[in-house]
Amino acid sequence: METTEAFVGLTCVDCGETFDAEAATHRCPDCGGILDPEYDYDRIGLTPETLDARPDGSMWRYDELLPFPAETAVSLGEGATPLVECPALADAMGVGRVLLKDEGANPTGTFKDRGQAAAMTAAREHGASEVALNSAGNAGQAAAAYAARADLDAHVFLPSRAGFTQKAMTEVHGADLTVADPVDGNSQIGDAGKAYAEAMEEHPEWYSTKTFVTPYRHEGKKTMALELLAQLDWEAPDGVVYPTGGGVGLVGMHKAAREARELGWTDELVPMYAAQAAGCAPVVRAYESGADRHEPLADDEVDTACNGIAIPDPGASHLILEAVRQSDGGAVATTDREILDAAIEVAREEGLEVGATCAAAVSGAFALAESGEFGPDDTVVLLNTGAGNKDVDALRAHLGEREVEAEARADE
Ligand SMILES: Cc1ncc(COP(=O)(O)O)c(C=O)c1O
Ligand SMILES: [Zn+2]
Secondary structure, X not given: OXXXXXEEEEXXXXXXXXXXXXXXXXXXXXXXXXXXXXXXXXXXXXXXXXXXXXXXXXXXXXXXXXXXXXXXXXXXOOOOOOEEEOXXXXXXXXXXXXXXXXXXXXXXOEOHHHHHHHHHHHHXXXXXXXXEEEOOOHHHHHHHHHHHHHOOEEEEEEOOOOOHHHHHHHHHOOOEEEEOOOOOOOOXXXXXXXXXXXXXXXXXXXXXXXOOOOOOHHHHHOHHHHHHHHHOOOOOOOEEEEEOOOOHHHHHHHHHHHHHHHOOOOOOOOOXXXXXXXXXXXXXXXXXXXXXXXXXXXXXXOOXXXXXXXXXXXXXXXXXXXXXXXXXXXXXXEOHHHHHHHHHHHHHHOOOOEOOOOHHHHHHHHHHHHOOXXXXXXXXXXXXXXXXXXXXXXXXXXXXXXXXXXXXXXXX
């Protein structure tokens, strides 16, 4: 297995034991906890100046802080996404600057590509021939693409509520797609999780690239924060608002912010804000009640059109809550109406396309600014985790509803 110089192994976030990455491939062999890639930062000679001289081609620009070198990566050019100034949103929000980190520019249209690039590289290094995961939709599509690139067979388990694009492209990439049977009309991520778990029992040789089962997805996603900080000349913004489902990206970004501070590249952590939909906000509820972990929602309590954040039982909520509290960020929930209106406002005022799920970051930032969390001198970053055209049904349906409402008002 070829790894980078400073990568020393995988440390369990629960029991603290460190394992060799060749032998430990997924959860902690001792206690089943989440494994986290660990580095010896003294062995990292990289500086912001040396980085400046390096081309901005992909997330592998930062490979000293990743487990695998760029040369062996399963890559489609993921990362190096733009940070776009949003003056109209800054005005409307009453803050100094709003910047949108546009992950829609990734190969399959979402930030999931970063996680699957890292996890699929690990799969190939471990000699896997088949990979599997369940997902809300976008990670499944990304896994299908990266498995194709790595010449691996992929088994993808999605809920029936996943979008048409995500299901279609999973099959276009050649993956074996299972859509979990609908229960009361529409299946949820948990149903896809059950179908995946049953298949894994039958096929223990399948290599999982599922959220926080592989140690490498949050590691790939942490490059969003490294890029963001580089784009801001290593000056931490006053807040990153992040549409939070399983929290993989948020936890990864917080790790990178800690690493940048450890390496002396930044002075401060990046305040991370978890944005959720009011119809599925287990992390926000836990944050507000001061709890260390979430209380799961029942599937039939989930009530949001935002597929990527319709996650009623986020297993790593303790890591999300720790990241939010340690970085002096927060958590905010807004209604689907506010979220979908925000997506349309961004598309009309800035010309940018944000997914329905991703717009929770926009409406969440508005709510935070309104509550006084962000002020007139603050720089606020909206993490647009995916392209607008991946959730086109939800956005178009919302426009339709607004038209019907406007007509009804005109008739009054
Ligand atoms: C577009 C989009 N945004 C956000 C999320 C939530 O991701 P995370 O697990 O990082 O919270 C997802 C997950 O499916 C997604 O597809
Ligand atoms: Zn452990």
